[in-house]
Each structure stands twice: as C-alpha cells, then as structure tokens.
Amino acid sequence: MRSPLELVGAQPGPAFTVTLDGREIEALPGQTVAAALWAAGVTSWRGTRGQGRPRGVFCGIGVCFDCLVTVNDRPNQRACLVPLHPGDAIRTQEGTGHDD
C-alpha cells in the first residue's frame, strides 16, 4: 500500500522510541502524538468521564478536545497538536485524567 509519506517523498530522520502505557512504539521526528498512535494502529486513547467510552481524533485541528491524552504525566493534552520527542511517555486517559 502506498503511504502518505511515500506520496510526498518524506525523508524524516531516524525513528525514535516512545511509550504508550509502557509499551514501546516508534515515532518519527515531526509526528504528533495522534500521528504516531495512528501509525501504530491505535485509534482511541481516552475513556470519557461519563460512560467511559473510547475516543480518539475527531476534528484533527485542536477545536473538539476529543483526542485528550496524558503525555509525560501532564493530562488533557490534545494529541493532534502535541509533537513527540524521544522517550516521551504517553498514557491513555480515563475520565478527567486527574484520577490516577
């Protein structure tokens, strides 16, 4: 399958490792949290406050706040906006993100 990276001839620097709930996943320089999670096949990383329903990216531009995630112990970060750095620890978030 052709990928978006191939389509635009992207030549990013070497991939680095971040963690999702302790599990190692790869990320590319310049990727946001949401992009790296999508690339790893993950589409939800938050349970809603009321019903605990799974959520991930919806608007993709920082307006809807559906893609909230905990990065390096800071809860409620918008995964579609926040870029990743080597060693970042991403944690799925339940409820308000302040409970655990």
Next chain:
Amino acid sequence: MTERAHLAVIGAGPAGLAASVAAAAGGVRVTLLDAAPEAGGQFYRQPAAELRARRPQALHHQWRTWERLREGLRTHVQSGSVRHLTEHHVWCVERNDDGFTVHALLGPEQEEPAEVRADAVLLATGGYEKVLPFPGWTLPGVVTAGGAQAMLKGALAVSGRTAVVAGTGPLLLPVATGLAAAGVDVSALVESASPKSFVRRSRALAAQPGKVAEGAGYAARLLRHRVRLLAGHTIVEAHGTERLEAVTAAALDGAGRVRPGSERRIPCDTLAVGHGMLPHTDLAETLGCGLDGLAVHVDDEQRTDVPGVWAAGETTGIGGAALSLAEGHIAGRSAAARLTGTEPGPGTWAAADRVRTRLRTFFAALDSVYAPPAHWTEQITDDTVVCRCEEVTGGAVREAVAELGAGDPRTVKLLTRAGMGWCQGRMCGPAVAGLAGCGLTPSRRPFARPVPLGVLARAGELDHQ
C-alpha cells in the same frame, strides 16, 4: 511618533497571508500571529518540517499560489516589515485607549502567555467544520472531513486502510481524492446533495469556468481511484464497539428523508464526515464587531464596524481559499492606506474586487446546492450522544425542549450541559439548535480557547508596568 503604524494580523491562512503581504507592501509594520508551527492555515497546511517532505504539493491544490504567498511572506520577513509569530494561540483581542492588545498562549502546551500591542487588527481566523450527529458518530475512526485532511496534510497520517467520505459540501471531493492518493481505499463518497439540485443551479455554477474545471478534475480523480459516488445519499449509522467497523448509507427521497429499504452496509475503518463550514468569530465578537448571521460583517474595504478592526476570509463568510486571498488583499491594502493616513483610491484593488464579487456569487449558489438532508434531526436517535464533551444524548435534548420548554440552545445548555464542555459547543451547536427547532446563532464566547487561570489573572499587567 516616527515609528511606522503597526498592524496585527491574526491567522496565517490564505486571507491572513495575502493581507500581511499587502499591508507590508503598503508601508505598515505587520505582526502575523498564528497557532501553527508553519504558515498556510488549513488550506495550505504544511507537513511538519522534520518530516522533510520533498513533494508536499502532491497533497495540495493551487500550489503555485502558495509558492507566491510563501515567497511574499519570506521577502517581507527578511526586510523586517513582517514579524511572523508561529505557535501563538490567540485567545482574546482587547481594545485599549490607544490601540489593541492581542493575548496569546505559546506552543502546543498553551500555558505561557504572550502579548502584542498594535494600532489596528486584522482578523483572518478562518473557519471550522460543522458535523451533524448520527448514531455511532463518536466511535474512534469517525473523524471530521477536515480533520482527516489536516492529519494527512500536516502529519502525513491516516487512521486506517478503508475509508468512506460522507456528508455534504465541496470539501468532500479533495478529502476523498487526497486519501485515495495517499493509499487509502476510499469505498464511497456519500454526498447528500442530489444531482438534480446541481442541475437547477447550473447557470450560476457554470458562470465560474475555472471552478467547473476544478470540479471536473476531482470527478476524473474519483474515477481513477475507483471511488464510488453516492449522491443523494446519507450515512444513517456508524457501526462498531470499540472502533468503527462499517457504516450504513441510505438514499434520500425528494423530501430529504431516508428512503426505506435503500440502506446498504459499507465496511470501513475510517469515516471522514462533514456538513459544511462555520466561521470562527470569537475574537471579533469579543471586540464588539457586528455579525451578519454567523459571519463577521464587513464593508467594501473589509472593515468591521469597530474602528481599527478589519476582517477577511472565512470569518466573514465561507467561500474558499481564492475568495479569502482576494478579501485578504483588499483588507491589507485598506489597512495600510488608512493607517498611513491616506484614502484608498477607487482603483486600489479593482482586480481583487472583481474576484471577490464573482466568488461570493458562486459560493452563494453552491451553498444552496450543498445541504444536509432536510430531515437530518430524525436520524438522531434518543440514545445518540449529541454533545460529545458532556455526553448529552439526543433524548436528553429532546426532553429539555418538549418537556421543560427550552426553545433555544442556551436554555438547552442550562438544562442539560450540552455545549458546556471543553469545545464550548463548537461541535454540538448546530445539532442542539436543530433539535431545539431554531437556527444556529452566534455563541458569544468571551475567550477563543481555554485559558489557564494564572494567565487570565496576569493578563494586561505588562501594560501597567
């Protein structure tokens, strides 16, 4: 004062870029503030620099226009007449006795403040997408059409292998062809407008040969990627438990109701859905600018009714990138003339004015063609979540309307919390208004984005030092 007049332009999409270049060329000092790490806005959203894309134009249209804009910005930045502040999320513009203070939050964290003082302000804040709810629209894998495109253009990311693109509006075509070009199998483009409505408006649409050719280009690309076009259809449900597995599409009858028995299930892991665009007007409203309906009211020079405040692009009405460029150019020229104490002559922006008139007429015609199904609220079941943030269902909203007498979104909000969450009603506003049986009205949000209390407490302190 010997220093040149200072104009703050908010938003670095087509309108803001055209305005910045025109204003700088007209002799004023410009500070261009934008939330993104790179200029371009949504239409010319660029891949993150570290991804080092050699052919970003493969995901774009009107790339030569972008190259001209980018070069114009670069020239003026190098000469010092434009200062480009990236990753500045503007949350409020305040009017003072001697000008304006633009309040922003820095970086993706949006915790640290920054303030910019200016003699005048030009709002080019763009728009965001309207999405009407249906059962299953909160499942992971369901994204807005613009969101799918933003993730593709900016992050070079797609959420799956098989997509359906659905809703209504001109945005769906580039989203479908963009995803297909990036290797996603796009099973169908489900557009609720019927082919008949295009024929009815064909004269107004054919008056724009360039736009018709653009449409034909998309049609050819859809064919090439074997994307099935289901016009006069709508999505009635998204299926899945933990994530999207399929959607059900159905045909619409002449009255805009789902035709019984026409339902078909289409397997997919991604649904990109949108029902048109809404202008971002928060900053303008807080400044006290008057609106026409949902858009900022401007005169022929793109001036709002607040002295010293101009507006251009989607914030003054949805009309696409080419119209935004024309409006931005006019606004920048006008601001430069007025701030240097000259009256703009009648021919100052004649060409841009002709483009503006032509495209406004064209988009008014498009607007009457592209429409959600007339009875879209019937697809919202009582257990469909309408307010995604506060998890308020269609049933709860209907109860507030039918049993508690709520007749407008504000009362529904007070009774149910719909629109009270993180997004401040931007996502559910149109649906709540529809369920309450009234039109969407401006929401009057004092701040354009969440602001840490500490920042709010310190705002303006710099002025008093």
